Amino acid sequence: MSNKKKADGEVEELNEGVKNAYAERLKTLKQALDFVAKNDLPKSVEKFKHYLGILAAYNRTDEKHLTPKMFDPERDVAELLLVSQAYWNLAKSYDKSPRLRQESVRCLQQFIKFSIGYKYQHANAQLIKKFLRSGQAHNKKAFQQAYEKINVRSxxxxxxxxxxxxxxxxxxxxxxxxxxxxxxxxxxxxxxxxxxxxxxxxxxxxxxxxxxxxxxxxxxxxxxxxxxxxxx
Incomplete structure (x- = not known):
């Protein structure tokens, strides 16, 4: 865990709320996946955002600035995969609404960042390929570009x-x-x-x-x- 330094050089510790949320983060992610299985998109989106928000708070940043560099590529590979799946589900959910297409593209970009260079990269590329073949993608160009970036430029x-x-x-x-x-x-x-x-x-x-x-x-x-x- 990285430490945030104050102006006087002292280390600022994470508050107990953030620590407790981080310890329970996988329960939050499981709830998100359960809502996906029930096709309850609003609640699944809420839980996925909460999970990513917990990770962001733990790393002393906001969700939009989460990057793979905040994780150990070997020790945290399972978490990196989970983060990629959270962004993937958000990208698909936001794609259903025309007013949220920009947010869908942003989540796709995060999905790409958390996919390229890892062992599960090919599997993540196949997720996009399967989604495109299903005909469910509304912003087909964005998903096709994401597929090519992960699958071709890897x-x-x-x-x-x-x-x-x-x-x-x-x-x-x-x-x-x-x-x-x-x-x-x-x-x-x-x-x-x-x-x-x-x-x-x-x-x-x-x-x-x-x-x-x-x-x-x-x-x-x-x-x-x-x-x-x-x-x-």
């Missing part, structure tokens, strides 16, 4: 990272190439298919070392290295 290159985990030059080159591909509709389709299937391929490799040796060492690594040399 740092994750599953197959390349599996084949060359220590080669930063190769990985950075391929990530830059991916951004260039995203400028074209065919490139977007290719990248989407890559993200659909590559995590499962990597998981198969990790479960089966013989399969990993045959396809990764003999086939995957040479192909990826060739692509790297061509696009560099």
């Amino acid at each position: 740092k994750n290159c599953y197959l390349a990272t599996h084949a060359y985990p220590e080669n930063e030059d190769l990985l950075n080159t391929l990530r830059a190439f991916k951004v260039k591909l995203a400028k074209y509709s065919a490139g977007i389709i290719f990248i989407n298919r890559y993200y659909d299937y590559s995590p499962y391929i990597v998981n198969s490799f990790e479960r089966n070392r013989s399969l990993d040796f045959v396809f990764n060492k003999i086939l995957l690594r040479p192909i990826i290295y060739l692509i790297y040399k061509v696009v560099k």
Whole structure:
């Protein structure tokens, strides 16, 4: 927990109300999810905002200024995921009202911040994809842009990272190439298919070392290295 310094250099402690609310924050989040299950959007929005407000108060800021930097990326990964889900639910709820579309976009931006760079990033991208396919999105452009930012402009290159985990030059080159591909509709389709299937391929490799040796060492690594040399 960070400490806020007063003008005289003393440390200002959190008040008991904030501490108690923080200790009970997961109960608040559960209540929000229960209201989502009951399709009671007004109450779910209230509880999600309360949960985020508690985190903001604990970090001595307001909800609009919550950032992933306030959390430990490894120790707090579960909380980071929960924060992303709170913003996701708020973005969907606000999207239903024309007068709240701007707030929906703001929550989408927060959702993106709390998604990119984390293990659950691909799963969060799929949430948007599923939502768009359901036809429920009113501001389709905003949700599509959020999907592309999380899914296309991410740092994750599953197959390349599996084949060359220590080669930063190769990985950075391929990530830059991916951004260039995203400028074209065919490139977007290719990248989407890559993200659909590559995590499962990597998981198969990790479960089966013989399969990993045959396809990764003999086939995957040479192909990826060739692509790297061509696009560099």
